[in-house]
Amino acid sequence: MGLVSLWTQQFLEKNKLSFYFKEQAGNSNDWAKETAFKGLSSPTIFLVNRQSQGRGYGNKKWENSDLMISFLWEKNFSDIHLKASEDFALDLKQALKSTWPQLDFKVKAPNDLYLEGDKLAGLLLEVLKQGSKTALIVGLGLNVFSAPKNLKAVCLSQKTQDIHLKTWQSFLRDLTFYWSQRVKNM
Numbered sequence: 001m002g003l004v005s006l007w008t009q010q011f012l013e014k015n016k017l018s019f020y021f022k023e024q025a026g027n028s029n030d031w032a033k034e035t036a037f038k039g040l041s042s043p044t045i046f047l048v049n050r051q052s053q054g055r056g057y058g059n060k061k062w063e064n065s066d067l068m069i070s071f072l073w074e075k076n077f078s079d080i081h082l083k084a085s086e087d088f089a090l091d092l093k094q095a096l097k098s099t100w101p102q103l104d105f106k107v108k109a110p111n112d113l114y115l116e117g118d119k120l121a122g123l124l125l126e127v128l129k130q131g132s133k134t135a136l137i138v139g140l141g142l143n144v145f146s147a148p149k150n151l152k153a154v155c156l157s158q159k160t161q162d163i164h165l166k167t168w169q170s171f172l173r174d175l176t177f178y179w180s181q182r183v184k185n186m
Contacts, residue, residue: 004066004144005049007165011172012045019045028070029124029139036072036128036135043180046070066144066155073136073183077127080136080186085110085125088138091178092121099171100160118147118154136186138179144168 005021012019018041025031028046035044048068089107096105096113106114113121124139144163147153157163 002049002066004168005047007168008047008067008069008172010165011169012047014169015173015176017045017176018043019047021047022049024048024050027139028068029126029137032070032072032137032139033126033128033135036074036137037130037133040072040074042073042075043071043176043183046072066146067140067142070137070139071179074133075183076132077134077136077186080127080134083110084186085123087182088125088179089113089123091182092123092140092175095171095174095178098174099167100156100162103156103159115154115156115159119143119151120154120156136183 009019009021011017020031020035022031025046025048028048031048032044032046035046046069050068086107086109089109089111092113093105093107096103104116105120108114108119111123111125112119113123121140121142124137126137126139128135128137143153143155145155145157147155147158
């Protein structure tokens with residue numbers, strides 16, 4: 001298990017969040033889709049250490065990042081608008097900025113986050129319907145200690161040495177709070 005996966009798993013356990021972990025999977029969003037509408041708590045989090053079929057919007061492929069995670073919420077959503085991906089990306093930026101305020105994060109609409117001109121993270125938002133039920137899945141690939149080689153990408157550790165258990169858990173605390181608030185208001 002990678003360090004980021006370990007720290008993330010410790011955070012999820014400590015905060016009693018419902019989650020599943022796999023050492024390897026095709027990708028975390030597809031795994032979440034397989035379990036949607038099976039009565040899991042909301043959110044349920046799917047953490048993958050390595051994924052063999054990472055993907056983004058369209059036909060884009062995403063190689064492994066240090067954090068590959070998907071959040072699954074099931075509820076009667078009043079509105080999931082076209083701008084939702086950008087809203088989740090703005091929340092991601094805010095969580096990163098509150099943890100590492102010295103860094104220059106930018107959102108590239110609708111679903112990418114850049115750090116000083118290079119891609120740092122990508123989001124994949126998917127909505128599933130089953131009868132009157134709706135599920136929202138938000139997947140995140142975030143480069144912490146390494147970056148995909150097939151993209152003009154950067155990782156956090158290239159720009160700051162302040163990445164350790166305490167800062168990582170602070171980031172995750174803010175991210176889960178912002179995303180949970182966003183879903184609550186949908």
